[in-house]
Amino acid sequence: MNNLYLTNLDTNYSIDKIFEEMTSIFNRYGRLLVLLDKTSESNSFDELLKHFEEENIIYLPLALGNKPKGTNLFFVEINKKEILEKVGKDISEKISMNFEIENSTYLVHGFGASLLENNLINERFKKSLVLTDASSKFLFRWYDPRVLTYLDQIFT
Secondary structure (H helix, E strand, C coil), X not given: CCCXXXXXXXXXXXXXXXXXXXXXXHHHHCCEEEEEECCCCCCCXXXXXXXXXXXXXXXXXXXXXXXXXXXCEEEEEECCHHHHHHHHHHHHXXXXXXXXXXXXXXXXXXXXXXXXXXXXXXXXXXXXXXXXXXXXXXXXXXXXXXXXXXXXXXXC
C-alpha cells in the first residue's frame, strides 16, 4: 500500500462518528495521520502540538525557501493510543465544523493512514499540489474542503 487514504464519511458527521472512524483506522494500521492547516488561525494547534514529538509532525513547506517549521500545513502522526484518546475528540470537533455551512475556517482537512515513511508522505503530498497549466506552475489545494467540494466539476 503506497497511498494515503483520507476517509470518506457518510452522512452522519457527528463528533462521535468521526472519532469512531479515526479510531477504526488507528486500530487497523497502528497509526493515524491528520492533515492540519493553521493558515487562518495561527495559534489554533498550539495546545495540540504539545502532545507530539518532533518526528511525529510532518511539515509541508509549500513555497520555495520555506523552512519546514515555518509552514502552516502539516500532518500529525498519531502512533500511540493514549495520544489518540487525548486529542481525538478535539480533532473530531474541528473536522465536524467543516460540514457547517456558516464555517469559513477549515483547520483539519482530513485523516487517514499510510504505510509510507513520513518523509515519503511529505515528498509525495507536496508533489501532488504543484500542477502545470499551459504557461506556468500553480498550487492546487485539492485537499481543502472548499476545493474538494468542487472536484467533480473541476475534472469533468
